[in-house]
Structure formats: structure tokens, C-alpha cells
Amino acid sequence: MRLRHTHELTDDDRAALFAFLDEAFAHDFEASDFDHALGGVHVIAEDSDGVVGHASVVQRQLIAGDDVHRVGYVEAVAVAARMRRRGIGDVLMSRIDEIVLAAYDLGALGASDDGRPLYLRRGWEPWTGPLGTLTPDGVVMTPDDDGGVLILRTRSTQHMDTAMRLLCDWRAGDVW
Known part of the structure; x- marks a missing residue:
């Protein structure tokens, strides 16, 4: 496992990482998805053939009710198809969890159906309240995302009400 901040990745590293993620997500990985994964810490699993797993955590601000929180947002969690079901996802998320718990008010991620059991098993929990985004034109609710966001509580958010608007x-x- 390697931990690297985005600024430590060379152009070749970034190209290899994008190629890996595009393959791991069955070519359903856009440039904007990659951009979301940049600017924070990357946890990278490798073998002799190259990258076999990746997860990153980037800082975002989320507003829960009326409170703004500094959040470690998890992006681009993937394991190579040939290496799945071998515990690599757990190892990646173990490192991510450590980073979130040490550096942020809260962890959050948008869970895929495939990834959801991994996160739930590790103590992440669903946000049950309505979801939205603060756009240049004001608040826009995102009801299609309701139930798809998971959080990891930290010491400062142990008693947070997940039924609030996020x-x-x-x-x-x-x-x-």
C-alpha cells in the first residue's frame, strides 16, 4: 500500500491511475469522476503488474442542518476485477477510515450498490435525511441520491442526527 497526496503523483502516475479506474469501473469513469478523486490523499494497492486497488479521500464541506462540517469525502474506491474478494477493499478502506477519523469532522461517500456492503460492514451508516447541493443559484435538492450517501462518524459527530437535511x-x- 502506498499513500500519496495528489501533488506527489507524476503525470505518468495520474495516467496509470485513470486507466486503472476506467477499467475497474467498466469504462464508466468520466474525467469529472477522476477530478473528484484529486486534491487529497490516495491509498494505492499495487502488485508486479501495477495498480490493483485505489481509494482517495478529499476535503469537502457538507452542511448538516445548519452546521457546516469539514468532511473527508471518499472517492474512486476500486479493486481490479482479477483481485476482487481478496480483502484489498477492506485494506484500502481501513487506511481511509484512519485518515477520516484523524483529520475530519465526518466521513462521507456516495455508495454504489456493489460497494455498499463493504462500507456498512466497516461501520459506515446511511444518511437518512434528504440530500441536496448548494449551487450558484441556491439549494437544489437531489432526491435521486437519497439513501445513497453513507457517513462515518468521528468523535465530534457521534450524536449527529442523520435525518436532517444534508x-x-x-x-x-x-x-x-
Whole structure:
């Protein structure tokens, strides 16, 4: 496992990482998805053939009710098809969890159906309240995302009510 901040990745590293993620997500990985994964810490699993697993955590601001939180948002969690069901996802998320718990008020991620059991098993929990985003034109609710966001509580958010409205900052591509 390697931990690297985005600024430590060379152009070749970024190209290899994008190629890996595009393959791991069955060519359903856009440039905006990759952009969302940049700017934070990458946990990278490798073998002699190259990258076999990746997860990153980037800082975002989420508004829960009326409170703004500094959030470790998890992006681009993937394991190579040939290496799945061998515990690599757990190892990646173990490192991500450590980073979130040490550096942020809260962890959050948009869970795929395939990834959801991994996160739930590790103590992440569903946000049950309505979701939205703070756009340049104001708050826009994102009901299609309701139930798809998971959080990891930290010491400072142990008693947070997950039934409140949760808003994310605006960004290109998928907001969650």
C-alpha cells in the first residue's frame, strides 16, 4: 500500500491511475469522476503488474442542518476485477477510515450498490435525511441520491442526527 497526496503523483502516475479506474469501473469513469478523486490523499494497492486497488479521500464541506462540517469525502474506491474478494477493499478502506477519523469532522461517500456492503460492514451508516447541493443559484435538492450517501462518524459527530437535511458543495459532474 502506498499513500500519496495528489501533488506527489507524476503525470505518468495520474495516467496509470485513470486507466486503472476506467477499467475497474467498466469504462464508466468520466474525467469529472477522476477530478473528484484529486486534491487529497490516495491509498494505492499495487502488485508486479501495477495498480490493483485505489481509494482517495478529499476535503469537502457538507452542511448538516445548519452546521457546516469539514468532511473527508471518499472517492474512486476500486479493486481490479482479477483481485476482487481478496480483502484489498477492506485494506484500502481501513487506511481511509484512519485518515477520516484523524483529520475530519465526518466521513462521507456516495455508495454504489456493489460497494455498499463493504462500507456498512466497516461501520459506515446511511444518511437518512434528504440530500441536496448548494449551487450558484441556491439549494437544489437531489432526491435521486437519497439513501445513497453513507457517513462515518468521528468523535465530534457521534450524536449527529442523520435525518436532517444534508447539503454538499457544488461541483461539476455527480455532486455526490
